[in-house]
Amino acid sequence: MSIITRLLPMPAHSFLLLIVWLMLNVSFSLGHIILGSVLAVIIPLLCAPLQVPQPKLKRPLRAVRYVFMVLGDIVVANVQVAILVVGPMRRIKPGFVAIPIDLEETLLITILASTVTMTPGTLSAELSKDKNWLYVHVLNMPDNEEEVISLIKNRYESAIKEIFQC
Amino acid sequence: MSFWVEVIVSILLIIGGTFVLVGSIGLFRLKDVYCRLHGPTKATTVGLGGILLSSMIYMSHHNGYLSIHELLITLFLVITAPVTAHILAKAAMHHKVKTMEATRNSHMVTTAREQRPPVSDNDAGSS
Numbered sequence: 001m002s003i004i005t006r007l008l009p010m011p012a013h014s015f016l017l018l019i020v021w022l023m024l025n026v027s028f029s030l031g032h033i034i035l036g037s038v039l040a041v042i043i044p045l046l047c048a049p050l051q052v053p054q055p056k057l058k059r060p061l062r063a064v065r066y067v068f069m070v071l072g073d074i075v076v077a078n079v080q081v082a083i084l085v086v087g088p089m090r091r092i093k094p095g096f097v098a099i100p101i102d103l104e105e106t107l108l109i110t111i112l113a114s115t116v117t118m119t120p121g122t123l124s125a126e127l128s129k130d131k132n133w134l135y136v137h138v139l140n141m142p143d144n145e146e147e148v149i150s151l152i153k154n155r156y157e158s159a160i161k162e163i164f165q166c
Numbered sequence: 167m168s169f170w171v172e173v174i175v176s177i178l179l180i181i182g183g184t185f186v187l188v189g190s191i192g193l194f195r196l197k198d199v200y201c202r203l204h205g206p207t208k209a210t211t212v213g214l215g216g217i218l219l220s221s222m223i224y225m226s227h228h229n230g231y232l233s234i235h236e237l238l239i240t241l242f243l244v245i246t247a248p249v250t251a252h253i254l255a256k257a258a259m260h261h262k263v264k265t266m267e268a269t270r271n272s273h274m275v276t277t278a279r280e281q282r283p284p285v286s287d288n289d290a291g292s293s
Contacts, residue, residue, distance in 0.1 A: 020238065023234050023235065023237070023238050024235070024238060026231075026233065026234070026235060074211050074212065075212055078185060078208050078211060078212040081192075081204060081208050082184075082185065082188040082208070085188055085191060085192035085195065085196070085205065086188060086191065089195060089196070089197065090268075092196070092201065092266075092268070093268050093270065094198075094200065094201050094265070094266055094268065094269045094270070095269055095270030095271050095272075096269070096270070096271040096272065096274040096275065096278070097271065097274075098271075098274055098278075098283075098284040113248065113252065114244075114245075114248035114249070115248075117207060117247070117248035117251050117252060118207070118211060118244065118247070118248055120204065120207070120208040120211070121204065123200065123203055123204060123207065123251055123252075123255060124248070124251075124252055124255075125200070125252070125255035125256065125259065125278060126255070126256055126259060126278040126279070126281060127281065128277075128278075128281050128282060128283050128284075129281040129282070130283065132283060133283050133284060135274060135278040135284075137200045137201075137203070137204075137255065139201055139204045141270055145270075145271075
């Protein structure tokens with residue numbers, strides 16, 4: 001193991017830490033760069049033993065597209081939920097749905113669950129222990145629950161699968 | 167400050183403010199915990215997004231350099247908001263909080279609480 005890999009067990013994380021540090025201080029002065037670099041070396045050294053192996057990002061471009069797709073969905077769904085909330089309450093028909101998921105890795109499940117929560121109208125509530133079912137609370141349930149299930153599976157889950165190619 | 171910057175900043179602030187207001191109204195009007203969780207998570211997305219974007223434009227214009235603090239705030243919000251909502255929903259399940267009468271599949275709370283796979287609708291009546 002060379003000295004560089006020993007000093008920087010997680011190069012990408014170190015770089016990100018430095019960037020975040022500089023962004024937080026909105027300054028590119030030498031002092032902040034040095035301080036940020038020191039933090040970027042020390043923090044990953046302390047955290048490296050805690051690392052759990054995670055699947056690698058296979059297609060970064062798809063990931064960017066996914067982020068923008070989710071952003072668009074958030075805006076559209078936000079308007080729908082806003083109308084729903086301001087309108088009469090009896091029109092709201094909430095419900096739970098259990099969504100069968102095929103993802104194995106915890107990171108991917110976390111991304112899926114977070115996306116589900118961030119898009120208005122749906123909220124991930126619980127994951128079954130065998131990681132096969134995601135319980136989702138839906139604010140306004142369509143008459144056919146399959147609609148919600150297929151939307152989440154086809155739109156988000158398949159995209160995540162594609163990004164990580166598993 | 168030029169006219170167009172003012173217009174854009176104002177529009178973004180109004181959009182952001184409206185959505186934060188709607189989120190709060192949702193928190194007040196909706197009937198059970200799970201539905202109420204929907205309000206704030208929505209307000210944080212578009213509501214705060216709009217406000218932070220307008221802050222970014224205003225500060226960048228005011229200071230003369232790109233202000234990117236706000237991007238970090240957005241990043242941290244996007245990472246933490248779903249987790250808090252998830253934990254709150256989980257806590258509500260464990261406290262056996264009442265759900266709205268109209269809630270469909272409320273029997274799923276029982277299996278979800280124990281992190282078991284759902285039972286099909288047919289066995290739900292017997293169990």
